[in-house]
Amino acid sequence: MADTELAARIKAALGRVEIPGGGDLASYAGLSDIIVTPGAIAFAISVAPGMETAFGPAREEARKAAETLGGARKVMVSLTAEKAKAPKFSHGSATPPGKTAVSGVRHILAVGSGKGGVGKSTTAINLALALQAEGLRVGVLDADLYGPSVPKLLGIEGKPTIRDDGIFTPHEAYGLKVMSIGSMLVPGQAVVWRGPMATSGLRQLLRETDWGGLDVLVIDLPPGTGDIHIALFQQTVVDGVVIVSTPQDLALVDAQKAIDMLRRMSVPVLGIVENMSYFIAPDTGNRYDIFGSGGVEKAAAALGADFLGAVPLVMSIREASDAGAPPVAREPDGPEAAAYRAIARRLAPALA
Numbered sequence: 585m586a587d588t589e590l591a592a593r594i595k596a597a598l599g600r601v602e603i604p605g606g607g608d609l610a611s612y613a614g615l616s617d618i619i620v621t622p623g624a625i626a627f628a629i630s631v632a633p634g635m636e637t638a639f640g641p642a643r644e645e646a647r648k649a650a651e652t653l654g655g656a657r658k659v660m661v662s663l664t665a666e667k668a669k670a671p672k673f674s675h676g677s678a679t680p681p682g683k684t685a686v687s688g689v690r691h692i693l694a695v696g697s698g699k700g701g702v703g704k705s706t707t708a709i710n711l712a713l714a715l716q717a718e719g720l721r722v723g724v725l726d727a728d729l730y731g732p733s734v735p736k737l738l739g740i741e742g743k744p745t746i747r748d749d750g751i752f753t754p755h756e757a758y759g760l761k762v763m764s765i766g767s768m769l770v771p772g773q774a775v776v777w778r779g780p781m782a783t784s785g786l787r788q789l790l791r792e793t794d795w796g797g798l799d800v801l802v803i804d805l806p807p808g809t810g811d812i813h814i815a816l817f818q819q820t821v822v823d824g825v826v827i828v829s830t831p832q833d834l835a836l837v838d839a840q841k842a843i844d845m846l847r848r849m850s851v852p853v854l855g856i857v858e859n860m861s862y863f864i865a866p867d868t869g870n871r872y873d874i875f876g877s878g879g880v881e882k883a884a885a886a887l888g889a890d891f892l893g894a895v896p897l898v899m900s901i902r903e904a905s906d907a908g909a910p911p912v913a914r915e916p917d918g919p920e921a922a923a924y925r926a927i928a929r930r931l932a933p934a935l936a
């Protein structure tokens with residue numbers, strides 16, 4: 585059955601779900617679009633503040649209806665109350681209450697960036713492999729719902745399996761346990777989830793996966809500072825965030841914004857990695873500081889953040905990553921892996 589046809593059938597079934605105050609869920613203004621992918625069905629119900637409990641049975645009925653029609657697809661129904669006012673965080677404010685750890689995971693290390701395309705995912709994957717090389721049990725969660733690249737970087741194909749109790753069994757790649765929304769989409773399909781659906785999707789990937797006992801879960805965040813970041817940092821104990829930046833001024837300005845948000849939300853900033861720091865010519869081996877040199881190190885000092893290290897711009901990093909064989913997995917003692925491994929050695933003691 586086509587995805588659009590299934591979405592229409594689910595909508596029709598929601599027409600039989602009663603909501604508080606009379607009427608049915610299908611014609612309720614707070615029902616979002618119904619997103620159907622080959623592996624998942626997701627929709628959100630927005631209710632007025634204080635109406636969450638009253639809408640609980642309708643949400644449950646809606647979930648069951650979607651599950652009945654969706655076959656093996658994972659169903660994600662989020663119920664969100666529009667907030668009376670936006671959450672406010674200010675410098676020095678206390679840690680927001682309600683943060684919880686993730687079962688089976690001892691530490692969470694998130695990798696973020698102010699700007700897209702700076703090599704955040706490449707860094708996250710190679711850092712995860714480098715932490716594994718330090719003897720840690722490591723997993724990766726691709727939280728970049730709008731541009732998931734982890735499956736490609738790790739050469740993962742197919743969907744994760746779902747156990748009878750609805751819990752995901754993660755993929756395994758190069759010894760890492762891996763979950764990504766990307767493996768549930770068909771190639772080229774965009775995730776067009778709105779804020780509440782995206783955050784609900786991430787929550788389920790994070791908490792409804794059998795991580796099986798990890799020392800550290802590396803989360804590849806979306807670039808920038810959006811709904812996903814705020815929801816994750818409000819709900820989950822994150823041990824710290826590594827920010828990736830290229831040396832250009834513009835990327836650094838955005839990295840600074842990301843660090844500012846983390847501090848406002850009382851999330852520890854572990855430091856900044858300078859990616860594409862300098863170029864090594866493959867023919868001569870000469871080094872060129874094409875974006876200037878030392879920019880990130882200086883910016884880190886000015887921001888009061890640690891400078892974790894520099895990763896060169898090397899053609900083979902791009903080629904290996906595009907081929908699903910990250911440098912740290914392919915040649916752990918090679919020159920490309922060295923930069924990532926040096927960074928991992930700085931971070932590992934706090935995560936062991």
Ligand SMILES: Nc1ncnc2c1ncn2[C@@H]1O[C@H](COP(=O)(O)OP(=O)(O)OP(=O)(O)O)[C@@H](O)[C@H]1O
Binds near residue numbers: 896
């Ligand atoms: N150090 C490097 N040397 C050479 N190429 C690199 C390096 N780091 C990343 N790349 C390449 O740059 C491109 C972007 O990298 P990546 O997908 O990791 O960035 P990103 O910041 O996660 O992007 P997005 O914002 O889309 O999530 C990829 O083709 C990747 O192979």
